[in-house]
Amino acid sequence: MKAAFTIWDGRIAPVFDVAGQIVVIQRSDPSSTQQCTCLPTGSATEKILFLHQQQIDVLVCGAMTQSTQLIAEAHGIEVLPFIAGCQQEIIKCWLNDQPFEQHFAMPGCNGRCRQTRRRCRRGRGKTDHFKQGES
Amino acid sequence: MKRKPFDTVGTSTEAILESICDGVFTVDSEWRITSFNRAAEQITGTSREQAIGQRCSEVFRSSMCEANCALRQTLESGQPIINRSGYIITAAGKRVPISISTAVLRDKDGTIIGGAETFRDLSEVEALRKQLKGQYQLGDLISHSPAMHDIFNLITAVASSNDTTVLIQGETGTGKELVAKAIHTLSARASEPFIALNCGALPDNLLESELFGHKKGAFTGATIDKPGRFALAGKGTLFLDEIGEISSALQVRLLRVLQEHSYEPLGATKSQKSQVRIIAATNRDLSAMVKAGTFRQDLFYRIQVVQIDLPPLRERMEDIALLTEHFISHFNQLLNKQITDISPEAMACLVAHDWPGNVRELENIIERAFVICPDSTIARHHLPVALQTAIPRDESHLDMQTHRDSHERQLIVSTLERNHYNRSAAARELNIHKTTLYRKINALAIPLPDADGRRKP
Numbered sequence: 001m002k003a004a005f006t007i008w009d010g011r012i013a014p015v016f017d018v019a020g021q022i023v024v025i026q027r028s029d030p031s032s033t034q035q036c037t038c039l040p041t042g043s044a045t046e047k048i049l050f051l052h053q054q055q056i057d058v059l060v061c062g063a064m065t066q067s068t069q070l071i072a073e074a075h076g077i078e079v080l081p082f083i084a085g086c087q088q089e090i091i092k093c094w095l096n097d098q099p100f101e102q103h104f105a106m107p108g109c110n111g112r113c114r115q116t117r118r119r120c121r122r123g124r125g126k127t128d129h130f131k132q133g134e135s
Numbered sequence: 136m137k138r139k140p141f142d143t144v145g146t147s148t149e150a151i152l153e154s155i156c157d158g159v160f161t162v163d164s165e166w167r168i169t170s171f172n173r174a175a176e177q178i179t180g181t182s183r184e185q186a187i188g189q190r191c192s193e194v195f196r197s198s199m200c201e202a203n204c205a206l207r208q209t210l211e212s213g214q215p216i217i218n219r220s221g222y223i224i225t226a227a228g229k230r231v232p233i234s235i236s237t238a239v240l241r242d243k244d245g246t247i248i249g250g251a252e253t254f255r256d257l258s259e260v261e262a263l264r265k266q267l268k269g270q271y272q273l274g275d276l277i278s279h280s281p282a283m284h285d286i287f288n289l290i291t292a293v294a295s296s297n298d299t300t301v302l303i304q305g306e307t308g309t310g311k312e313l314v315a316k317a318i319h320t321l322s323a324r325a326s327e328p329f330i331a332l333n334c335g336a337l338p339d340n341l342l343e344s345e346l347f348g349h350k351k352g353a354f355t356g357a358t359i360d361k362p363g364r365f366a367l368a369g370k371g372t373l374f375l376d377e378i379g380e381i382s383s384a385l386q387v388r389l390l391r392v393l394q395e396h397s398y399e400p401l402g403a404t405k406s407q408k409s410q411v412r413i414i415a416a417t418n419r420d421l422s423a424m425v426k427a428g429t430f431r432q433d434l435f436y437r438i439q440v441v442q443i444d445l446p447p448l449r450e451r452m453e454d455i456a457l458l459t460e461h462f463i464s465h466f467n468q469l470l471n472k473q474i475t476d477i478s479p480e481a482m483a484c485l486v487a488h489d490w491p492g493n494v495r496e497l498e499n500i501i502e503r504a505f506v507i508c509p510d511s512t513i514a515r516h517h518l519p520v521a522l523q524t525a526i527p528r529d530e531s532h533l534d535m536q537t538h539r540d541s542h543e544r545q546l547i548v549s550t551l552e553r554n555h556y557n558r559s560a561a562a563r564e565l566n567i568h569k570t571t572l573y574r575k576i577n578a579l580a581i582p583l584p585d586a587d588g589r590r591k592p
Contacts, residue, residue, distance in 0.1 A: 008201050011190075013201060014190075014192040014193050014195075014196050014197075014200045014201065015196050015197065015198060015200055015201065015224060017198060017224070018198050018199075018200070018201050018202065019201065020201060020202065045321075049325060049326070052323065052325070052326060053326055062193070062196065063196035063224035063228075064224065064228065065224055065228050065229065065230045066227075066228040066229070067291075069228065070295055071295070071321065073295070074294065074295035074296075074297060074321075074322060074323050075323040075325075076323055081228070082226070082228075084190070084193040106193050106194075106196070106226070107181050107185040107186055107189045107193060107194045108179070108180060108181030108182060108185040108186070108194070108226040109181075109226045
């Protein structure tokens with residue numbers, strides 16, 4: 001499973017729409033070098049299409065509009081939006097399969113993370129991460 | 136810097152900050168929020184308690200935060216920034232347009248201790264601007280008709296349901312293929328092929344081979360294996376235009392593909408899996424064809440999971456000026472010309488036409504005008520003769536009032552026709568009072584039939 005983390009200044013980038021870089025991590029090969037990739041500078045949809053081309057399964061990012069999230073999910077990407085915090089700590093949690101949305105939620109955005117988890121559970125329930133959250 | 140939340144309004148400055156509608160927050164030298172007023176809470180959807188002490192970028196969530204931070208620029212240059220536009224994303228995931236202004240905060244000794252940012256919610260201004268401009272766009276589709284706006288919303292919704300079969304109905308030239316392309320581009324299949332096939336353009340046996348492909352030796356002249364459009368589309372989208380023209384035999388084969396997601400190329404012994412999404416289109420009334428027994432009911436229900444009905448251009452005459460402007464800009468780029476506008480006389484001719492060929496006809500007319508227009512303005516004589524004679528020459532020299540009357544008249548007539556001359560229904564659709572409609576009908580001398588649409592003849 002491949003996850004992308006939008007990054008800025010060593011933290012999750014605050015706004016997905018204007019995020020410039022992602023770190024891509026493969027869960028099956030966590031020891032491999034974290035790959036830093038530039039995102040296209042265009043619209044949020046262009047960034048989503050780019051992530052889809054990179055075969056990203058999970059996107060961990062900062063603030064994201066509902067419509068962008070819908071587009072991402074339509075492209076088969078599980079989205080964990082409204083996350084804030086140190087990039088390395090969040091990546092470590094994800095690699096260890098630990099739920100982190102509540103602990104690293106953006107100020108005032110706990111509800112958004114819960115909504116996302118519920119929707120994903122009802123939907124494809126694709127990632128181990130979400131399956132764990134169900135139990 | 137001592138943090139001063141506005142939870143207790145101690146000073147008159149704090150009282151003022153609490154009472155204004157602009158959001159205000161201050162940060163210390165480490166970009167952590169030190170105060171956050173009531174309006175800031177409302178606009179961002181984040182409470183003061185949650186905001187204080189946090190990084191401003193993670194509370195404010197603005198389009199400027201990463202590479203274009205106004206507050207950072209102010210603190211570096213010492214110069215305030217006034218009314219810079221951008222947007223924030225609220226805790227509810229909504230995009231709110233804002234304008235921001237920044238200032239440096241100094242202590243008594245003049246040392247910089249942080250910065251202040253005020254921001255104004257421009258949602259209402261933006262909504263009014265959109266209402267005034269009244270323009271909606273989706274992919275290559277452009278309109279400011281409310282009916283088309285609903286269709287744009289439907290396209291977005293359909294695109295996110297990845298496998299749903301869609302039927303697009305509309306007269307020729309209304310943009311059925313553009314709608315299909317928009318659905319494909321917005322869907323998860325965007326990176327896969329979009330294959331279009333006009334079912335009305337090919338004889339039946341050739342169409343079958345085109346759709347499903349054939350194996351070498353399947354028929355005389357089949358010297359090699361040839362993949363069909365289903366195979367070419369792969370996991371993408373197959374757009375079947377003029378679906379109403381296919382024969383009964385092919386309808387059966389198509390139904391089988393839709394039901395079983397597999398097909399057999401001509402001359403093949405094994406089935407092939409199909410993962411394609413099908414979008415069908417027609418300019419005919421398929422439900423009427425089902426009733427007449429010329430189109431299979433089961434196939435109709437299979438392809439009509441979601442139906443999109445595109446209105447003809449004559450039912451959205453308000454789009455003519457917008458589309459004309461769009462095509463002028465398009466052909467300027469394509470043909471490397473510098474045509475800036477269209478004369479009022481030529482526009483009057485366009486508005487007077489009833490557009491049987493819809494948007495495609497308008498596009499062709501503008502392209503034709505580009506070829507013969509040597510100036511910067513498309514004039515009446517650059518239009519086809521049939522359009523020039525649609526209104527007498529002296530009538531094309533119209534003032535603003537006459538233009539408005541002509542447009543109003545057309546709108547009322549088309550609405551009345553659509554509502555079978557039921558005046559109340561027409562008034563409701565036009566969002567005006569019934570008496571206003573009667574007054575306009577009299578003033579514009581619109582002829583009415585004897586039947587008023589309330590009773591069945």
